[in-house]
Amino acid sequence: MDFRKRDNVTVDCVIFGLDTNGLSVLLRNRTLNMYDDDFLVINDWVLTGYYVFKSKTLEESADLIFKEISGIQSADKIQFRTYGNPGRIKSEKDLLWVRSRGVQAQTMTIAYYYALPLEKVGLKHEGFRWFQYQSLPELGFDHQLIIQDAYEDLKKRIMTEPIIFNFLPMKFTLNDLQFAFESVLNIEIDNRNFRKKAMGKPYIVPLNEKRKGVSKKPSKLYVFSRDVYDAVKEKDYIISV
Amino acid sequence: MDFRKRDNVTVDCVIFGLDTNGLSVLLRNRTLNMYDDDFLVINDWVLTGYYVFKSKTLEESADLIFKEISGIQSADKIQFRTYGNPGRIKSEKDLLWVRSRGVQAQTMTIAYYYALPLEKVGLKHEGFRWFQYQSLPELGFDHQLIIQDAYEDLKKRIMTEPIIFNFLPMKFTLNDLQFAFESVLNIEIDNRNFRKKAMGKPYIVPLNEKRKGVSKKPSKLYVFSRDVYDAVKEKDYIISV
């Protein structure tokens, strides 16, 4: 086992969470004080990343970061792009930060994103916060771009792969599912048409179980069956909203 | 300008070409002789890759490789995945090769693919050959996997981005275009329906010009207008075959 790090390659994780407020991204506060503690030179937000260990796969490296933040051992993730241009880090602020940490400015980063119900994440550390995708704060490095790329990939992929279910608890209602699509795609969907389509998918299977929630009328629960999905995926798409 | 290489990061290029035989991939022969010249220990085919220069962007690095092979300065390319697991290179053969070259076995590779008309490529070096996608030879390293991933990405992307036109000369006939789709997607398409759909796309613009070829009847030529495409892409898809 080789615990050395690759000193010029990192993995960054974009963590998407969904709750009743819609789609959010988990960010970490980055601060730097100078001269004395009251002079905050840097105070913005960044994705969490870390060096890739030589003995780990990229996926394992991503999961290590993810676990450190969320407490969750591992989850579905999507590698969507690698950023490696010299000059990625070029603003005064970012160079200052890099120097203050004594790390290399020229790093290459393989970026992954995760999708999950926001409430599943138990934040372990200070300085982390969820931001709604529609109102992100000031971001450090090129993380604005990375998040945007992740989001574009998510929007595309959600139409052809069953990752929407990652945003939902194991048991969910059709209205939950519709809300997830609406949040990610940032559109409104007709409820009747959506339900028809969803009920037509063999891998969205109804349970003999109801959820009692804020609503007065209990709602039927469904689960996503990956087995069924794998069996039919060739000829069937997710849902065309 | 920093001409040093990153010794553990390479860029690999999958080059797809299209001609009347359909979709092909450009590969390089990899041989290794041992003891004497008659004992070929390795004789298979690989993608072409090279180390990333610290002062170059990933895209520039890919284009350098592409130019070295094809003589073409630069072209559209798609970064589709990064491979970086330790143990990527693990077969006897590949380790032998790596040792014989005195290079690192644990490299990370950012993979790109190019698409272009096969005849545009003027092969500059010995040892390169086109193989039809459907009958690839024995491949070294994990290049079988990389090519397959590239192909899957290509098939998906061709439906939502105008990369099919990269396979065609500037002026092309609708039948050329249909053949390109058929070759990449490995399906048959109804000619009349296809023409209707293609002619409905504003960015596929007819010229007052005909091509005289093997056919007796001259065929109308079209060009792809990226300007028009950019203007309408939000509401319009490529072609749903």
Next chain:
DNA sequence: GCAAAAGTGTTCCGGATACACCCATGG
């Protein structure tokens, strides 16, 4: 009994599919 979300059917329209013959030219 009323508030609040769950749940349900029908009509219409447009795009996709299936399908077979004439056209223009070069030899």
Next chain:
DNA sequence: CCATGGGTGTATCCGGAACACTTTTGC
């Protein structure tokens, strides 16, 4: 004049979109 690929139109079908009211329960 014929061989070769280029080019065209119509009928049908299916899935998507639009649209408003009833149901079930908790309070």
